[in-house]
Amino acid sequence: MPPTPRPLRKLGFLTIGLFDEADPRQGHESTLDLIVLGEQLGFDSAWLRHRHLQYGISSPIAVLAAASQRTGRIHLGTAVTPLGWENPLRLAEDLATVDVLSGGRMNAGFSVGPPTHYDRVRGALYPDTGEHEDFSPRRAERLLDLVRGEPASDFAGTEGIEVYSRRVQPHSPGLAARLWYGAGSLRSARWAGEHGLNLLTSSVVKAEESEDFAEIQRAQIRAFRAHHPDGERARVSQGLVVIPTDSATPEQRARYEAYALARTPRTLAPQGPARMVFAPDLVGTSAEIAEQLHAHAGYREVDEVAFALPFTFAREDYVQILTDIATRLGPALGWQPATGRG
Numbered sequence: 001m002p003p004t005p006r007p008l009r010k011l012g013f014l015t016i017g018l019f020d021e022a023d024p025r026q027g028h029e030s031t032l033d034l035i036v037l038g039e040q041l042g043f044d045s046a047w048l049r050h051r052h053l054q055y056g057i058s059s060p061i062a063v064l065a066a067a068s069q070r071t072g073r074i075h076l077g078t079a080v081t082p083l084g085w086e087n088p089l090r091l092a093e094d095l096a097t098v099d100v101l102s103g104g105r106m107n108a109g110f111s112v113g114p115p116t117h118y119d120r121v122r123g124a125l126y127p128d129t130g131e132h133e134d135f136s137p138r139r140a141e142r143l144l145d146l147v148r149g150e151p152a153s154d155f156a157g158t159e160g161i162e163v164y165s166r167r168v169q170p171h172s173p174g175l176a177a178r179l180w181y182g183a184g185s186l187r188s189a190r191w192a193g194e195h196g197l198n199l200l201t202s203s204v205v206k207a208e209e210s211e212d213f214a215e216i217q218r219a220q221i222r223a224f225r226a227h228h229p230d231g232e233r234a235r236v237s238q239g240l241v242v243i244p245t246d247s248a249t250p251e252q253r254a255r256y257e258a259y260a261l262a263r264t265p266r267t268l269a270p271q272g273p274a275r276m277v278f279a280p281d282l283v284g285t286s287a288e289i290a291e292q293l294h295a296h297a298g299y300r301e302v303d304e305v306a307f308a309l310p311f312t313f314a315r316e317d318y319v320q321i322l323t324d325i326a327t328r329l330g331p332a333l334g335w336q337p338a339t340g341r342g
Contacts, residue, residue: 012045042337217298
């Protein structure tokens with residue numbers, strides 16, 4: 001097995017937290033339980049993905065606030081927050097609040113662009129300003145400035161008994177170093193590097209110089225680091241769907257393989273006018289997956305990962321997958337659980 005030039009240093013997982021519309025609390029509680037389990041297993045981070053107007057977590061930051069009070073070590077992230085749905089100033093306040101509550105464990109991943117199905121939701125989301133909203137990278141720059149402590153107001157002082165600040169409160173100084181950009185193209189990867197962000201690589205990328213997913217991912221990572229002030233030290237986290245089967249039952253293994261097989265056709269060629277390339281799901285024993293990852297051009301560029309849990313599995317499946325990742329796949333990649341590091 002060819003060694004990766006970057007030994008795996010940090011291991012995380014990502015979920016969308018599905019729920020039944022008739023019983024949303026159960027799904028949210030199940031997600032919180034998985035985050036607690038992740039901490040117990042030694043994972044370095046747990047990430048939630050936004051699902052607006054769907055039966056997945058629409059408010060990850062609120063859920064992570066709850067998770068911050070049930071955990072004490074694991075880092076908590078969004079992967080990613082689509083800024084088209086957000087007011088940057090209010091988002092900066094929420095992120096800083098959770099960062100303070102968690103003791104500096106918040107990791108905010110975000111991306112730019114119009115909201116999904118914008119023509120259908122504009123009347124509810126931006127009924128008066130829809131035609132004037134800026135969904136360009138400038139929206140992200142506003143968030144960066146506010147998190148970093150740049151003025152949000154031209155007034156600071158006292159009015160009566162009220163005291164006002166020029167910058168967002170609370171201000172959490174370390175949060176700015178834990179901002180991540182979700183990039184899917186060379187242009188967005190370069191932008192993230194130029195603005196000193198961390199990079200979340202996507203499992204869906206734009207075919208530009210190649211149609212091979214791993215080669216595209218490697219090119220984006222190298223473009224990011226080439227434009228980042230920290231160069232080769234700039235942080236990058238790779239995200240793929242990884243399903244180890246070491247302790248799975250025969251029924252689980254068959255279901256996992258059927259899940260990956262059903263999703264395989266979209267990985268065979270660029271999809272749609274934007275020519276998007278999807279990463280194949282990796283299903284097999286931890287030894288088999290480790291071998292595939294060590295040969296993966298994108299993985300060989302990183303020392304951090306946040307493996308995505310499949311979206312539609314049962315809780316017992318997630319427990320098995322997370323346990324195998326932490327106890328078998330992670331060590332096979334050279335990782336040590338955080339609980340063992342003191």
